[in-house]
Amino acid sequence: DTGVSQNPRHKITKRGQNVTFRCDPISEHNRLYWYRQTLGQGPEFLTYFQNEAQLEKSRLLSDRFSAERPKGSFSTLEIQRTEQGDSAMYLCASSLAWFGQVGDGYTFGSGTRLTVV
Amino acid sequence: AQKITQTQPGMFVQEKEAVTLDCTYDTSDPSYGLFWYKQPSSGEMIFLIYQGSYDQQNATEGRYSLNFQKARKSANLVISASQLGDSAMYFCAMSVNNNDMRFGAGTRLTVKP
Numbered sequence: 001d002t003g004v005s006q007n008p009r010h011k012i013t014k015r016g017q018n019v020t021f022r023c024d025p026i027s028e029h030n031r032l033y034w035y036r037q038t039l040g041q042g043p044e045f046l047t048y049f050q051n052e053a054q055l056e057k058s059r060l061l062s063d064r065f066s067a068e069r070p071k072g073s074f075s076t077l078e079i080q081r082t083e084q085g086d087s088a089m090y091l092c093a094s095s096l097a098w099f100g101q102v103g104d105g106y107t108f109g110s111g112t113r114l115t116v117v
Numbered sequence: 118a119q120k121i122t123q124t125q126p127g128m129f130v131q132e133k134e135a136v137t138l139d140c141t142y143d144t145s146d147p148s149y150g151l152f153w154y155k156q157p158s159s160g161e162m163i164f165l166i167y168q169g170s171y172d173q174q175n176a177t178e179g180r181y182s183l184n185f186q187k188a189r190k191s192a193n194l195v196i197s198a199s200q201l202g203d204s205a206m207y208f209c210a211m212s213v214n215n216n217d218m219r220f221g222a223g224t225r226l227t228v229k230p
Contacts, residue, residue: 042220108162
């Protein structure tokens with residue numbers, strides 16, 4: 001397993017367009033998380049899944065944002081009618097549902113950097 | 118509500134010296150986990166160390182140790198023998214009752230030669 005994979009690495013889009021990002025988690029991890037990070041800030045939680053169920057959504061996640069994890073494996077994050085304020089790094093992470101082993105934590109992907117022009 | 122506070126926007130340390138990065142947290146739930154991540158300029162988030170709320174001893178991982186003071190709700194990261202490669206952003210994070218993780222604003226550490 002090569003870790004958490006995110007595609008694309010970079011996306012430049014015009015304001016008003018829709019964009020979709022993909023995240024492939026570590027195969028044995030049943031939880032998948034989406035975060036947004038702007039320059040100089042900590043990651044902000046957006047949403048997470050346990051298997052295919054979306055368990056929590058942040059209030060930051062407006063109705064223009066939707067995330068899916070249809071078969072409990074990969075996930076997609078779609079942003080409709082993008083705005084300049086959506087420009088950020090979108091990070092995906094995966095984990096097992098239960099912590100407890102030394103070294104457990106979230107494994108992050110390299111992120112997708114979105115620039116809305 | 119859970120909250121993570123990192124009050125040091127930036128820290129400097131001389132190479133080979135030890136440095137402490139501060140983190141305080143707030144939660145009313147007795148079951149939580151505390152994490153530290155490193156984010157170099159390349160952008161990846163690297164997991165460093167974990168402390169469970171019920172753990173009796175402070176966590177250690179190589180040159181990293183977590184100074185866990187439960188009554189004060191602090192979880193400071195201590196890096197011993199700093200190296201130039203330790204220069205990065207460091208984030209403290211908390212997961213309450215095994216739910217999602219929330220992050221602090223981060224501390225930028227610069228190691229001077």
